[in-house]
Amino acid sequence: MKKEKILLVDDEPDIIDLITYNLEKEGYEIQSATNGRDAIEMAKRFVPDLILLDVMMPEMDGIETCVELREQDSLRNAIIAFLTARGEDYSQIAGFDAGADDYISKPIKPRVLISRIQALLRRKVQAEEVPGLEEVGGIIIDKEKYLVIFQGKELNLPKKEFELLALLMSKPGRVFTREIILNTIWGNDVVVGDRTIDVHIRKLREKLGDKIIKTVKGVGYKFEPR
Amino acid sequence: MKKEKILLVDDEPDIIDLITYNLEKEGYEIQSATNGRDAIEMAKRFVPDLILLDVMMPEMDGIETCVELREQDSLRNAIIAFLTARGEDYSQIAGFDAGADDYISKPIKPRVLISRIQALLRRKVQAEEVPGLEEVGGIIIDKEKYLVIFQGKELNLPKKEFELLALLMSKPGRVFTREIILNTIWGNDVVVGDRTIDVHIRKLREKLGDKIIKTVKGVGYKFEPR
DNA sequence: AGCAGGAATTAAGACTTTGTTAAGTGATCA
DNA sequence: TGATCACTTAACAAAGTCTTAATTCCTGCT
Numbered sequence: 324m325k326k327e328k329i330l331l332v333d334d335e336p337d338i339i340d341l342i343t344y345n346l347e348k349e350g351y352e353i354q355s356a357t358n359g360r361d362a363i364e365m366a367k368r369f370v371p372d373l374i375l376l377d378v379m380m381p382e383m384d385g386i387e388t389c390v391e392l393r394e395q396d397s398l399r400n401a402i403i404a405f406l407t408a409r410g411e412d413y414s415q416i417a418g419f420d421a422g423a424d425d426y427i428s429k430p431i432k433p434r435v436l437i438s439r440i441q442a443l444l445r446r447k448v449q450a451e452e453v454p455g456l457e458e459v460g461g462i463i464i465d466k467e468k469y470l471v472i473f474q475g476k477e478l479n480l481p482k483k484e485f486e487l488l489a490l491l492m493s494k495p496g497r498v499f500t501r502e503i504i505l506n507t508i509w510g511n512d513v514v515v516g517d518r519t520i521d522v523h524i525r526k527l528r529e530k531l532g533d534k535i536i537k538t539v540k541g542v543g544y545k546f547e548p549r
Numbered sequence: 550m551k552k553e554k555i556l557l558v559d560d561e562p563d564i565i566d567l568i569t570y571n572l573e574k575e576g577y578e579i580q581s582a583t584n585g586r587d588a589i590e591m592a593k594r595f596v597p598d599l600i601l602l603d604v605m606m607p608e609m610d611g612i613e614t615c616v617e618l619r620e621q622d623s624l625r626n627a628i629i630a631f632l633t634a635r636g637e638d639y640s641q642i643a644g645f646d647a648g649a650d651d652y653i654s655k656p657i658k659p660r661v662l663i664s665r666i667q668a669l670l671r672r673k674v675q676a677e678e679v680p681g682l683e684e685v686g687g688i689i690i691d692k693e694k695y696l697v698i699f700q701g702k703e704l705n706l707p708k709k710e711f712e713l714l715a716l717l718m719s720k721p722g723r724v725f726t727r728e729i730i731l732n733t734i735w736g737n738d739v740v741v742g743d744r745t746i747d748v749h750i751r752k753l754r755e756k757l758g759d760k761i762i763k764t765v766k767g768v769g770y771k772f773e774p775r
Numbered sequence: 776a777g778c779a780g781g782a783a784t785t786a787a788g789a790c791t792t793t794g795t796t797a798a799g800t801g802a803t804c805a
Numbered sequence: 806t807g808a809t810c811a812c813t814t815a816a817c818a819a820a821g822t823c824t825t826a827a828t829t830c831c832t833g834c835t
Contacts (some may be wrong), residue, residue, distance in 0.1 A: 423668075425651070442650075481811055497693040516814055521793060523812085539695045540792060540821060541708035707822055745824055747782060754783095766781060766832080 327444055330371035331355040332362040332388065333406060334380045338431070342375070345433040346440070359383030363391055366398055373443060374398075375427070377406045389423055402443050406431070459495045460548035462531070464488065473531055480530070483508065487523050491536060491546035500543040520544075553670055556597035557581040558588040558614065559632065560606045564657070568601070571659040572666070585609030589617055592624060593701030594687055599669060600624075601653070603632045615649055621701055628669050632657070685721045686774035688757070690714060699757055706756070709734065713749050717762060717772035726769040746770075 329351050333339050339355045346353050354369050356362040358380060366374065374392065378385035385405055392398055405426035427439055456465050463472040466489060471478040480488065486508045491499060499507075501520055509515055524544060528536055537547045555577050559565050565581045572579050580595050582588040584606060592600065600618065604611040611631055618624055631652040653665055681692040689698040692715060697704040706714065712734045717725060725733075727746055735741055750770060754762055763773045 428654075483812070494693070496696070498695045515812090518793085518795095518815080519813055521795085522814090525794070525796095538793070539705070539708075542695055545694065709823070741823085742825060744782085744826080747784085748824075751783065751785095764782070 326350060326352045327373065328352045328354070328369060328371040329440070330362065330366055330369055330374045332357070332359070332375065332380070332385070333377035334358060335377075338377070338406075338429075341433075342431060342436065345437065349437055351440075359385070359388035359391070362388055363395075366392055366401075367395060370398070371401055373402045373404065373440065375404055375406055376423075378426075379408065404439075404443060457492060459492055459546070460535070462492070462535070464492055478530060480527075484523055484527055484530075487520075488527055488531075488546075491544060495546050495548040498539050498543045498545040504543065553599065554578045554580070554595060554597040555666070556588065556592055556595055556600045558583070558585070558601065558606070558611070559603035560584060561603075564603070564632075564655075567659075568657060568662065571663065575663055577666075585611070585614035585617070588614055589621075592618055592627075593621065596624070596684060596687055596689065597627055599666065600627055600629045601632055602629060602649075604652075605634065630665075630669060683718060685718050685772070686761070688718070688761070690718055704756055706753075710749055710752055710756075713746075714753055714757075714772075717770060721772050721774040724765050724769050724771040730769065 329346060331339060331342055331346075331353055332355065333342075334357050336357070339357070343353045343355060354365055354371070356365050360383060362374075362376070376385045376389055376392075380388075389403055389405070392401075392403060402424045405423050406429055407426050408429045425439070425443060427436060456467070457463070461474070465471070469479075469485060471480055471485070471488065487504065490504065490507055501517075504520055505513075505515070524536055524538075535547060537545050539545060555572060557565060557568055557572075557579055558581065559568075560583050562583070565583070569579045569581060580591055580597070582591050586609060588600075588602070602611040602615055602618075606614075615629055615631070618627075618629060628650045631649050632655055633652050634655045651665070651669060653662060683690050683692075687700070691697070695705075695711060697706055697711070697714065713730065716730065716733055727743065730746055731739075731741070750762055750764075761773060763771050765771060
């Protein structure tokens with residue numbers, strides 16, 4: 324699994340040390356900055372997945388920094404969370420407007436922080452999407468290796484079956500019409516009989532069980548994630 | 550702009566009143582429940598955009614409730630936020646695992662709460678924006694998945710019924726004449742008897758209840774949102 | 776009350792779309 | 806070159822959907 328990158332911005336070295344220690348222990352890759360200006364420079368190169376930003380900083384405060392970070396195109400889908408002292412409630416309001424995704428109260432409790440960060444990154448991962456490898460409803464399909472893993476077993480599907488499964492799984496739940504299936508897998512001009520698709524579907528069902536691919540009569544087929 | 554729906558779950562009436570008052574003032578549509586069981590029932594019908602869930606409740610606590618709510622298909626993209634008393638940090642950890650999106654500390658400060666909710670809903674809107682999915686009067690119709698969710702239950706409608714429902718729901722309240730229905734669903738040239746539409750309407754009413762589709766004698770039919 | 780037009784209801788049968796099986800055609804590979 | 810595998814087709818079976826037709830039910834009107 325890819326190491327996720329976190330940029331930590333706080334003017335107090337003690338806090339930086341504490342957080343860095345705890346997050347590195349969790350396997351994240353951490354970089355830190357002690358002021359807004361540096362943070363922006365660093366963010367451009369480091370391209371973090373998550374930015375933890377102290378609100379109270381000399382010179383350029385967190386809010387200001389946040390606004391500038393948000394203008395960076397490369398950080399469009401980075402997550403920004405503020406670190407704020409209890410009682411600084413105004414910052415929550417201004418912070419969300421500045422484009423923050425969350426805020427975390429000081430004093431920092433490591434366990435809480437980690438759990439919070441996991442939740443934030445999980446949300447981000449959902450939003451992203453990693454091509455090539457997909458996992459839905461217990462089935463893993465690896466387009467690079469041309470491999471399907473189902474109930475712990477590796478399956479070597481023939482080309483057409485594999486492509487058909489990959490297509491259905493690319494949008495779990497969504498119905499693909501026969502027409503679209505033909506166009507996608509066989510190409511716009513190739514003409515094959517109507518039953519051909521059925522037969523391939525049948526073979527997939529033989530291998531993956533009957534419940535995974537569902538027929539929508541008169542429309543098409545869909546992959547039904549458990 | 551559509552009113553956003555919030556379901557509030559807390560066993561203390563005072564809290565309910567306080568929050569309801571503040572959120573209604575902001576233009577949200579609020580429903581509330583005082584225990585987890587009711588909350589789940591209500592959620593199925595109400596289909597809220599956001600659920601505020603007290604962690605500490607008798608019988609079924611917030612975490613448990615959250616887990617069950619997350620299993621509801623119709624709540625797939627609802628946002629769930631916990632209300633927690635200061636010091637209940639354990640709840641933050643368990644809560645995120647249970648599928649919560651955020652937590653909000655008590656005591657509730659109205660200004661902070663509202664700002665927080667706005668941020669959460671803003672995030673939701675971004676995450677959604679998926680065409681083909683519509684929600685009207687507690688019924689969700691998903692053209693991609695060819696699926697209707699009604700009172701928390703998934704319905705698999707046959708093609709014609711589905712198309713008919715989709716048509717009526719596309720403009721809630723508007724009357725569609727028989728002629729337009731025929732032209733849209735059957736095509737301009739296809740000729741089917743007049744009663745055919747009635748029969749399909751009837752089947753829809755069997756499945757969705759009698760009140761949802763209304764007859765306008767001599768004119769046509771309309772979908773009657775709540 | 777009686778009537779007429781439209782709509783609801785029902786069940787039966789026609790019709791479509793899929794499932795299933797087995798067999799045929801190539802292609803590939805030792 | 807014979808075995809195996811992938812793919813396609815054909816033919817029939819099985820589901821499931823759509824239509825129709827016959828009848829009853831409403832509602833407003835005279």
